[in-house]
Amino acid sequence: MSDNRDMAELLFPNITKTPDDFEQEYPKRNLSDGARVTRFAPSPTGFLHMGSLFAALVAKRTAMADGGVFFLRIEDTDKKREVENGVSGMVNGLKDFGIEIDEGMLSETQSKGNYGPYVQSQRTPIYAAYVKDLVQKGLAYPCFMTEEEISGIRERQEAEKKLPGIYGEYAKYRDISYEEAKKRIDSGEEYVVRLHSHGKEDNKVAFDDLIKGRIEMPENILDVVLLKKDGTPTYHFAHAVDDHLMRTTDVTRGDEWISSTPIHLQLFSVLGFEVPRYAHIAPVQKEDAETGGKRKLSKRKDPEAAVDYYKEVGYPIEAVIEYLLTIANSNFEEWRMENRTAELDEFKFSLSKMSKAGALFDLVKLNDVSKNYISTLSAEEVFDLSTEWAKEYNPKLYECLTDNEEYAKSIFAIER
Ligand code: GLU
Numbered sequence: 001m002s003d004n005r006d007m008a009e010l011l012f013p014n015i016t017k018t019p020d021d022f023e024q025e026y027p028k029r030n031l032s033d034g035a036r037v038t039r040f041a042p043s044p045t046g047f048l049h050m051g052s053l054f055a056a057l058v059a060k061r062t063a064m065a066d067g068g069v070f071f072l073r074i075e076d077t078d079k080k081r082e083v084e085n086g087v088s089g090m091v092n093g094l095k096d097f098g099i100e101i102d103e104g105m106l107s108e109t110q111s112k113g114n115y116g117p118y119v120q121s122q123r124t125p126i127y128a129a130y131v132k133d134l135v136q137k138g139l140a141y142p143c144f145m146t147e148e149e150i151s152g153i154r155e156r157q158e159a160e161k162k163l164p165g166i167y168g169e170y171a172k173y174r175d176i177s178y179e180e181a182k183k184r185i186d187s188g189e190e191y192v193v194r195l196h197s198h199g200k201e202d203n204k205v206a207f208d209d210l211i212k213g214r215i216e217m218p219e220n221i222l223d224v225v226l227l228k229k230d231g232t233p234t235y236h237f238a239h240a241v242d243d244h245l246m247r248t249t250d251v252t253r254g255d256e257w258i259s260s261t262p263i264h265l266q267l268f269s270v271l272g273f274e275v276p277r278y279a280h281i282a283p284v285q286k287e288d289a290e291t292g293g294k295r296k297l298s299k300r301k302d303p304e305a306a307v308d309y310y311k312e313v314g315y316p317i318e319a320v321i322e323y324l325l326t327i328a329n330s331n332f333e334e335w336r337m338e339n340r341t342a343e344l345d346e347f348k349f350s351l352s353k354m355s356k357a358g359a360l361f362d363l364v365k366l367n368d369v370s371k372n373y374i375s376t377l378s379a380e381e382v383f384d385l386s387t388e389w390a391k392e393y394n395p396k397l398y399e400c401l402t403d404n405e406e407y408a409k410s411i412f413a414i415e416r
Pocket of ligand 1: 254
C-alpha cells in the first residue's frame with residue numbers, strides 16, 4: 001500500500017487536489033424532476049458535419065424536453081484533429097442553426113457555466129488528480145512499453161487469434177515496483193498510465209441504451225491507457241471524469257462508441273461514479289445511387305454533409321431543423337400535421353422515438369419540408385429572408401430585390 005502511495009507521489013508530485021475537492025467544486029446539480037443534462041462534445045476540427053449537427057440537435061432537444069441543461073464541451077485531446085479557430089467553427093455552426101447552449105464554449109476563449117473548464121486541454125490537473133487517486137489504490141500504473149513492443153504483441157496476438165490489447169500476461173508493467181519505476185523515470189524513459197483492469201473474460205456487462213435497447217457485452221479486461229505520454233487523457237478516461245463532474249445525466253453520442261462502452265462502465269465503477277444513461281445514435285445515412293443501398297453521409301462524397309452547404313444554397317434554418325426533427329423522431333410528422341402553425345419548440349422530443357438503424361437523409365424530402373415551411377411565411381418574411389441570403393451569396397439578386405422591393409413582395413405573395 002505504501003508502495004502505491006509512493007508511486008502516486010512519484011508520478012504526480014505537484015498534484016495536491018483530490019477527487020473530493022473536485023466533488024465539492026462541481027456539486028450535483030439542482031434539477032427539477034425529470035430534467036436531463038446533455039452535451040455536445042466535438043473535437044475542434046472547425047468542420048461541422050450534418051451527422052454532428054444531428055447529434056447536437058438530439059442532445060439539445062433531449063435537455064429541452066424537460067427543462068434540463070445542454071452544454072458544449074470541446075474535446076481537444078487529439079492534437080492531430082485540431083485546426084486553427086476550430087472551436088469557433090463548432091460554436092458558430094450551432095449558432096447558425098439556432099441551437100443555443102446553456103453552458104460551455106462561446107468562442108475560442110470564452111465560456112459560460114459553473115462546471116468548466118469546458119475545453120479538455122484546460123482540465124489536465126483534474127484528470128491527474130483522479131489518476132493519482134487510482135494509482136494510490138493500486139488501480140492504475142505506469143507502463144513503459146515502447147511502440148515496437150506493443151506492435152510485436154499485437155502481431156503475436158493476431159497470429160494466435162487472441163484478443164488484441166494489453167491485458168493479463170501482456171501487461172508487463174502491471175506489478176512494477178516503485179524502485180523500478182523511479183529508476184526508469186529518472187533515466188528519462190517515457191510512459192503512459194494504464195488502468196489495472198480486474199475484468200474477467202467470461203463476465204458480461206449490460207446497459208439499457210435509450211435508443212438501441214438492452215445491450216449485453218463481455219466485460220472489459222484491457223488495461224486501457226488513461227493518460228498518454230504527454231499527460232493528456234484518452235477519450236475513455238476524459239469521458240468518465242468530465243461527464244461525471246459536469247453532471248451529465250444522458251450521454252448521447254455516435255454508435256461507434258458502443259464497442260467501448262464496457263470500458264466506460266468499468267471506469268465509472270472504479271472511479272466510484274454513478275453511470276449516466278447512454279443513447280447511441282446511428283449515423284445519418286443516404287441512399288447510394290450507385291449501389292442502390294444505404295451508406296453513411298460522407299464528407300468526401302456529399303456536399304450536403306457540410307452544414308455550411310445549407311446556408312450557401314439558401315435553405316431557411318427553421319426548415320432544416322424541421323427536417324432533421326422529421327428524420328429524428330418517428331412521430332414528428334404526425335405532430336406537425338396536427339399542429340401546422342405550432343412553434344418547433346412545442347414538439348416534445350423523445351430518444352425512444354429514434355430509429356435504431358439510423359436516420360435516412362433525403363434532399364428531395366428536405367426540399368418538400370422547406371417548401372411547406374416557406375409557404376407558411378408572409379411575403380414580407382420571404383422578402384427579408386431572401387434579401388438577407390442574397391446579400392451574402394448572390395449580390396446581383398440582392399440588387400434586383402432591393403431595387404424592386406414592392407414588385408418582389410407582390411410576387412412572393414402569389415398563392416398565399
Ligand atoms: N469527441 C467525441 C467525438 O467527437 C465525442 C463523443 C461523445 O459525445 O462522447 O466522437
